Amino acid sequence: xxxxxxxxxxxxxxxxxxxxxxxxxxxxxxxxxxxxxxxxxxxxxxxxxxxxxxxxxxxxxxxxxxxxxxxxxxxxxxxxxxxxxxxxxxxxxxxxxxxxxxxxxxxxxxxxxxxxxxxxxxxxxxxxxxxxxxxxxxxxxxxxxxxxxxxxxxxxxxxxxxxxxxxxxxxxxxxxxxxxxxxxxxxxxxxxxxxxxxxxxxxxxxxxxxxxxxxxxxxxxxxxxxxxxxxxxxxxxxxxxxxxxxxxxxxxxxxxxxxxxxxxxxxxxxxxxxxxxxxxxxxxxxxxxxxxxxxxxxxxxxxxxxxxxxxxxxxxxxxxxxxxxxxxxxxxxxxxxxxxxxxx
Amino acid sequence: xxxxxxxxxxxxxxxxxxxxxxxxxxxxxxxxxxxxxxxxxxxxxxxxxxxxxxxxxxxxxxxxxxxxxxxxxxxxxxxxxxxxxxxxxxxxxxxxxxxxxxxxxxxxxxxxxxxxxxxxxxxxxxxxxxxxxxxxxxxxxxxxxxxxxxxxxxxxxxxxxxxxxxxxxxxxxxxxxxxxxxxxxxxxxxxxxxxxxxxxxxxxxxxxxxxxxxxxxxxxxxxxxxxxxxxxxxxxxxxxxxxxxxxxxxxxxxxxxxxxxxxxxxxxxxxxxxxxxxxxxxxxxxxxxxx
Numbered sequence: 001x002x003x004x005x006x007x008x009x010x011x012x013x014x015x016x017x018x019x020x021x022x023x024x025x026x027x028x029x030x031x032x033x034x035x036x037x038x039x040x041x042x043x044x045x046x047x048x049x050x051x052x053x054x055x056x057x058x059x060x061x062x063x064x065x066x067x068x069x070x071x072x073x074x075x076x077x078x079x080x081x082x083x084x085x086x087x088x089x090x091x092x093x094x095x096x097x098x099x100x101x102x103x104x105x106x107x108x109x110x111x112x113x114x115x116x117x118x119x120x121x122x123x124x125x126x127x128x129x130x131x132x133x134x135x136x137x138x139x140x141x142x143x144x145x146x147x148x149x150x151x152x153x154x155x156x157x158x159x160x161x162x163x164x165x166x167x168x169x170x171x172x173x174x175x176x177x178x179x180x181x182x183x184x185x186x187x188x189x190x191x192x193x194x195x196x197x198x199x200x201x202x203x204x205x206x207x208x209x210x211x212x213x214x215x216x217x218x219x220x221x222x223x224x225x226x227x228x229x230x231x232x233x234x235x236x237x238x239x240x241x242x243x244x245x246x247x248x249x250x251x252x253x254x255x256x257x258x259x260x261x262x263x264x265x266x267x268x269x270x271x272x273x274x275x276x277x278x279x280x281x282x283x284x285x286x287x288x289x290x291x292x293x294x295x296x297x298x299x300x301x302x303x304x305x306x307x308x309x310x311x312x313x314x315x316x317x318x319x320x321x322x323x324x325x326x327x328x329x330x331x332x333x334x335x336x337x338x339x340x341x342x343x344x
Numbered sequence: 345x346x347x348x349x350x351x352x353x354x355x356x357x358x359x360x361x362x363x364x365x366x367x368x369x370x371x372x373x374x375x376x377x378x379x380x381x382x383x384x385x386x387x388x389x390x391x392x393x394x395x396x397x398x399x400x401x402x403x404x405x406x407x408x409x410x411x412x413x414x415x416x417x418x419x420x421x422x423x424x425x426x427x428x429x430x431x432x433x434x435x436x437x438x439x440x441x442x443x444x445x446x447x448x449x450x451x452x453x454x455x456x457x458x459x460x461x462x463x464x465x466x467x468x469x470x471x472x473x474x475x476x477x478x479x480x481x482x483x484x485x486x487x488x489x490x491x492x493x494x495x496x497x498x499x500x501x502x503x504x505x506x507x508x509x510x511x512x513x514x515x516x517x518x519x520x521x522x523x524x525x526x527x528x529x530x531x532x533x534x535x536x537x538x539x540x541x542x543x544x545x546x547x548x549x550x551x552x553x554x555x556x557x558x559x560x561x562x563x564x565x566x567x568x569x570x571x572x573x574x575x576x577x578x579x580x581x582x583x584x585x586x587x588x589x590x591x592x593x594x595x596x597x598x599x600x601x602x603x604x605x606x607x608x609x610x611x612x613x614x615x616x617x618x619x620x621x622x623x624x625x626x627x628x629x630x631x632x633x634x635x
Contacts, residue, residue: 046531050448053440054457057505060498061460064467067478122374130371139375146382148615150559152586153608156593157385160392160601202381209378233360235367263468265562270594290470290562297474298566313474317467324466 064317072311074304083311089276089292091301096308098315100276104193104286105316108268109261111197111282112204117254119201120208127209128216129238140213147206155270158199163190163271166198171283186281189273194282196272200261208257215249215334216242245334252330259323263316265290289316393609396602402610406572406588412599416607418574422489422583423614426568427558429493429578434500435550439539441501442508442546447534449509458509464502472498473563481567489575489582492568496560500553507549511542551619558615561586585611 075083079096086097127139167190174184184194219242227241228234243250273285274295289312300306400415407414441461445454476495481487515538523533539546561584564570569581570591585607592604 042532043530046534047448050440050444053437054444054449054454056437057441057457057464057501058460060501061464063479064464064471064475067475068471071474071478119374119378122371123378125367126371126375130368142382143375143378146378148555149385150561150586150611150615152559152561152589152593153385153389153612156589156604156608157388159593160605161384161388202378205378231356233356233364235364236360238367259466263466263470265468265470266590270590290468293470293474294562294565297477298569310474313471317471320466320468320471321463324463328462 068310068314068317072307072314074307075311076307078304079308083308084315087276087278091296091305094302094304096304098289098308098312100278101287101289101292101312102315103278104272104276105262105288105290107193107282107286108196108200108272108288109258111193112200112261113254113258115198115201116204116208116257120205120253120257121212121250123205123209124212124216125238125243128213129234129242140210143206143209145206146202147210151203151264151266152270154199154203155267158195158267158271162199163195166190166195175283182280183282186279186283188283189285191271191273191285192283193272193279193286196268196286196288197282199267199271200264203264203267204257204261207260208253211253211256211331212246212250215246215253215331218249218335219245249331249334252327252332252334255323255327255330259320259327262323263290263320265294269294289313389605389609389612392602392605396606397609401603401606405574409597409600414603416583416585416588416603416610418571419583419585419588419607420610420614422568422571422575423558423585423611425489425576425578425582426492426496426564426584427554429490430496430500430557431550431554433493434497434553435504437497438501438504438550438553439508439546441505442512443534443539445505445509446512447538458506461502461505464498465506468562469495469499469560470562470565473565473567476563476567484579486579487567487569487581488579489568490578492564492582492584493578495563495567496557499557499560499563503553503556504550507552508542508546511545511549512538514545515541547622551622555615555619558618559586559611561590565590585614 075096079086083096084098084102086095087099087103088095088097089100090096123139123143127136127143131139167188171184171188171190171194175186175188178184223241223245224237227237232240268288269291272288272291274287274291275285276287276292277284279286293309293313293316297306297309300309398415400413401417402415402420403417404413404415405418406416441457445458445461448454449457472495476491476498480491480494484491519541520533520538523537524530528537564584564587568584568587570587571581571583575582589604589607589611592600592607595601
């Protein structure tokens, strides 16, 4: 680094003067800059403070892992691996199995991705490749505005707008025409897996589409020009020139969306019905890992009960971490060499 | 394209042109479908929220079930208190870690910290709540605003860290070298030259982190816990706007539903106000060290 080079300058020609003297007394700010606490002591103190902040970030993850491991110990010793494959959740008799929650989390997230991915890809393709230049900025901004709405407001909207719509129109319609699949049968309550999946989809779209846009922009312009020069239509150019080159990154974007869907709590808790049941129909109420923690943690009586909830949290933590790392690696494989951008 | 050149090219088959049109329509349709919920949410929020907003809502504490009136004043104050605690803890650590990564972190350990910050960014907020419960609530013996603030601070740190690093790396190396050339010590260069040059970007990063946690509910459920009354003590259970919205939304009472909408509108407005106030202050150079 240049900073280190400064410590021992090896310049050709006239050497810099050994001691800097401030002559311009009118430049008080400059003088205070130069005079203030110079010397190795202040520098190393500052460095130590900054390194400590960095270590803090590291320590936080350590504390999270430690707290979750210690907190879930009791449940782990009582139930072991079977915890995740048993579906009885009986706080009264202290029998705990998380399968219903794992199932609910997986199903709601899959429903969300099935709905969100085509939409997110469509939005990304439209914004990067099709939209007129002047519309690009506003469209990107508005879709990302969706990501700024707090989860609890999504939940509120879902309870009072989405759920009644589902109950009155969409679910009876789906039941009549697609009921034979078994996915859409039973009483249309409105509240249930389908509602959770839809609200999750709305929340996941901005993440998937913004990262897809990023990886699509990373595809070199020459790729597009080359395909167009071969006589391709615009769609053929997008398909063969852009999407194919960016596919690893797009997969990463989808997985990142999955990570968000798995850990999403409030909106899902408000519409999924919160019943630890496993039903094939998407109309049926369910329960997710995050929701059960949200609903029962502060009311959990008994150490095993609390410990079981913490163990669900630990599982959620590990799964989202693995999913996020996988996604990061995939996105990096496409955008490598591009300037870094953070995506919260 | 000149006519002579155009006639020389083979024509594009009808099927391929149809496919192209379908794809364009499909993508445009996706945009419309995605914008619909956005419009619906904001429309409902304003429509329902404004109808339920009144002076009592902004100045009173909640009334017991069945009594009309009352408001969320204590929750608004509680949210501000919790966010203040979160910012006091999270912003310095986040910026410090960002400075570390940009100025000292071009090594293996720096990569580890960078990676950890990204991991922390992806941790579900409810899990952060469990951890804050473990390290603050259990230690104190009761729910508190401090616990809520710690939970939100943990969520702010990785966002601020990465944004700060990114912004500091944009500052040209020559500016640092110019400062060193004047004999300014390194720490002073970092704080007064580099950070100051990047301050507008860093502030944006901080505001993004702030906006992200301002509406968080899940990590507050069992840390700040909620409170029906005023509370200004950081070691007592505290109401928060988002918690109150949640409680009211899932309640069976119409009056509470109305208040939930009003609360949601206030929450969005507060987030937008906080973000734009700082942006405006930054663009007018009213904040110290803004370039």
